[in-house]
Amino acid sequence: MFDELRTLLGDRVSVSDAVREHHSHGESWHAPGLPEAVVFPTSTDEVSAIVKICARHGKPIVPFGMGSSLEGHVNAIHGGVSIDLTRMTRVLRISPEDLDITVEAGLTRLRLDAHLKNTGLMFPIDPGADATIGGMAATRASGTTAVRYGTMRDNVLGMTVVLADGQVITTGGRARKSSSGYDLTRLFVGSEGTLGVITDLTLRLYGRPEAVRAAVCPFESMAGAAATVIQTIQLGIPVARIEIVDEAQLRVVNAYSKTNYPIAPTLFFEFHGISDVMVDEQIKAVEEIAREQGATGFQWASTLEDRNTLWTARHNAYYATVASRPGARAWTTDICVPISHLAECILQTQADLKAAGVVAPLVGHAGDGNFHLIFMLDANDPKEFEQISRLNERLVERALKFGGTCSGEHGVGIGKLKYSAKEHGASLDVMRSIKRALDPDNLMNPGKLIPEP
Ligand SMILES: Cc1cc2nc3c(=O)[nH]c(=O)nc-3n(C[C@H](O)[C@H](O)[C@H](O)COP(=O)(O)OP(=O)(O)OC[C@H]3O[C@@H](n4cnc5c(N)ncnc54)[C@H](O)[C@@H]3O)c2cc1C
Numbered sequence: 494m495f496d497e498l499r500t501l502l503g504d505r506v507s508v509s510d511a512v513r514e515h516h517s518h519g520e521s522w523h524a525p526g527l528p529e530a531v532v533f534p535t536s537t538d539e540v541s542a543i544v545k546i547c548a549r550h551g552k553p554i555v556p557f558g559m560g561s562s563l564e565g566h567v568n569a570i571h572g573g574v575s576i577d578l579t580r581m582t583r584v585l586r587i588s589p590e591d592l593d594i595t596v597e598a599g600l601t602r603l604r605l606d607a608h609l610k611n612t613g614l615m616f617p618i619d620p621g622a623d624a625t626i627g628g629m630a631a632t633r634a635s636g637t638t639a640v641r642y643g644t645m646r647d648n649v650l651g652m653t654v655v656l657a658d659g660q661v662i663t664t665g666g667r668a669r670k671s672s673s674g675y676d677l678t679r680l681f682v683g684s685e686g687t688l689g690v691i692t693d694l695t696l697r698l699y700g701r702p703e704a705v706r707a708a709v710c711p712f713e714s715m716a717g718a719a720a721t722v723i724q725t726i727q728l729g730i731p732v733a734r735i736e737i738v739d740e741a742q743l744r745v746v747n748a749y750s751k752t753n754y755p756i757a758p759t760l761f762f763e764f765h766g767i768s769d770v771m772v773d774e775q776i777k778a779v780e781e782i783a784r785e786q787g788a789t790g791f792q793w794a795s796t797l798e799d800r801n802t803l804w805t806a807r808h809n810a811y812y813a814t815v816a817s818r819p820g821a822r823a824w825t826t827d828i829c830v831p832i833s834h835l836a837e838c839i840l841q842t843q844a845d846l847k848a849a850g851v852v853a854p855l856v857g858h859a860g861d862g863n864f865h866l867i868f869m870l871d872a873n874d875p876k877e878f879e880q881i882s883r884l885n886e887r888l889v890e891r892a893l894k895f896g897g898t899c900s901g902e903h904g905v906g907i908g909k910l911k912y913s914a915k916e917h918g919a920s921l922d923v924m925r926s927i928k929r930a931l932d933p934d935n936l937m938n939p940g941k942l943i944p945e946p
Contacts, residue, residue: 494549494550495508501539501542501543502532502533502534502543505532505533506530506532507531507532508531512531513528513575516531516567516575516577518560518565519563519565519566519906520561520562521563521824521825521908523564523906523908526571527572528555528569528572528573528574528575529552531557531575532574532577533577533579534576534578534580534581535581537653537655537692537693541659541660543574543576544576544659544690545658548657548659548934548936551934551936552573552936553571553574553937553939554573554574554576554657554686554690554936554938555569555573555574555686556686556938557575557579558578558598558599558628559601559622559623559624561620561628562906563827563903563904564904564905564908565906565907565941570939571939571940573936576690578597578598579599579625581599581600581692582600582601583597583600584597584600584608585597588667589614592698592699593650593696593698594609594614594616594695594696594698595694596626596693596696598626598630598690598693599625600625600626601623601625602623602624602625603623609698613700614698614701615698615701616696616697616698617638617642618634618635618642618644618645618648619808626694627692627694630649630682630691631681631683631685632683632902633646633902633904635901635902636902637763637804638733639902640726640732640735640858641732641733641765642699642733648696649682649694649695649696650666650667650678651663651665651667652665652681652692652693652695653691653692653694655689655690657689657933657937662689664677665677667695683904685938687928687932687937687941687942688932688937689937690937702765702766704764704767704768704769704772705763705764706763706764706776706793706794706795707734707764707799708761708793708794709754709759709760709791709792709794709803710791710792711755711759712759712760712783712786712787712788712789713789714758715739715836715839717786717787717788718760718859719836719839720836721760721782721788722860723835725782725860727833728782730778731765732763732764732779732860733763734763735761735762735858735859736762736860737758737856738759738760738807738855738856739758739854739856740757742810742814742855742856743755743756744756744854745813745854746810748816749809749813749816750805750813752806754792754806755789757789760783760859761804763804764776764779811823811825814854814869821871822869823868823869823870824868824869824870824881825867825903826865826885826888826903826908828888828897828898828900828901829862829864829892829901830862830892830897831862831895832860832862834862834895834897835862838892841891842888842891843855846866846884849880851868851881853866853867854867862901863901863902866888868881889909889912893912899916905942906942907940910941910942910944913944921943924942928943
């Protein structure tokens with residue numbers, strides 16, 4: 494197999510220990526899984542040829558973007574070939590009139606943003622890491638702006654996918670809506686590399702808002718902060734970002750980002766509009782709700798520089814937590830509940846952590862009912878591992894009890910496999926049937942997303 498890959502790709506096949514190690518894990522604590530080789534294609538045709546070679550030799554295939562996923566998604570637990578898409582970064586076309594763009598799967602979100610800078614357009618989805626667009630689609634990612642602009646589910650119009658036998662298909666198209674056929678685009682969005690390799694994607698774009706204001710708002714209590722989020726969403730105020738952060742998270746953020754946010758349950762807001770008047774209206778409505786819920790003041794960031802400082806501090810929350818306990822591994826978990834249950838879910842979770850004597854900073858895209866805990870784990874301490882496992886399990890059970898999900902955006906990978914049956918019931922069998930139909934030999938990222946029988 495290696496000879497065939499080398500004939501196809503030359504030195505864009507690596508079996509070096511360092512390259513394989515880099516591709517054996519993402520950002521999570523899960524045990525690494527070494528691929529036998531890593532390949533770096535530069536076109537859909539090459540991906541198709543690689544997949545055909547792997548299929549002939551019965552070798553597993555693990556698509557790899559930036560490796561920023563958080564549930565062991567890219568770990569080659571059954572060996573095989575890691576297909577690194579990061580040399581496929583071209584912008585294939587853009588249509589400012591139709592507000593859409595087609596890009597190769599290895600382009601990262603920050604490079605896409607840089608490309609769009611002078612067009613007046615933007616692609617808003619912003620996971621904290623500089624992930625690839627293909628990886629973001631494969632994990633159905635979102636970020637701070639999903640409350641206004643949706644997730645990857647809402648913003649991928651179509652894609653090119655290489656299936657498990659090497660066949661190349663295109664899904665969707667450029668029309669804003671279509672009632673023709675099964676929605677294969679949405680099937681591949683969130684499929685975590687288990688159904689095919691995405692090689693390019695057509696995305697929705699948005700005009701950059703003319704008026705933007707951001708603010709940090711501390712509260713007397715977490716209940717007040719969460720209630721503000723709930724009422725803001727229920728009233729339909731079109732906030733662009735509404736993020737919740739607890740005291741433990743702010744402590745590490747201040748230390749890491751050299752900021753001095755008051756240590757209190759806090760909301761980070763951003764408002765977008767086509768005019769200042771529009772933004773002022775939203776701000777007035779939110780300020781009123783927040784004051785009634787015990788807000789102790791809004792710290793405004795009106796200049797681009799101030800806003801960048803604010804959102805960079807927010808995006809670095811994970812790294813700030815990692816830096817707070819040198820030598821420990823981060824274990825990030827995320828759940829999502831219907832918005833009316835956000836406050837009770839957060840408060841019950843905080844009470845659970847307190848009873849266990851565990852500090853785990855809480856941060857979340859609260860407007861979607863989504864929040865994360867970042868546990869810091871001493872990998873050599875089995876007791877700590879068990880305690881965090883139990884807390885995580887109770888968090889997921891709480892979310893499911895409220896009608897929520899075990900993951901709002903990070904996905905299943907291997908970390909959340911054990912919750913799939915409980916969350917999906919008989920639908921899991923339908924997922925298995927789809928997987929068998931598209932990948933009968935179970936070669937595409939095996940062992941992820943769907944529990945193996
Ligand atoms: C600091 C930090 C903050 C984060 N914040 C967020 C956040 O706010 N929101 C959020 O949603 N996530 C967040 N994440 C998680 C992560 O960034 C996302 O899951 C991201 O979408 C992964 O993209 P990637 O390019 O790194 O993919 P990878 O980690 O390389 O791969 C992820 C999965 O997608 C598959 N895959 C990758 N590329 C392709 C492809 N071209 N075709 C088919 N399958 C493919 C892989 O096989 C794997 O299963 C964060 C991670 C970190 C480290």
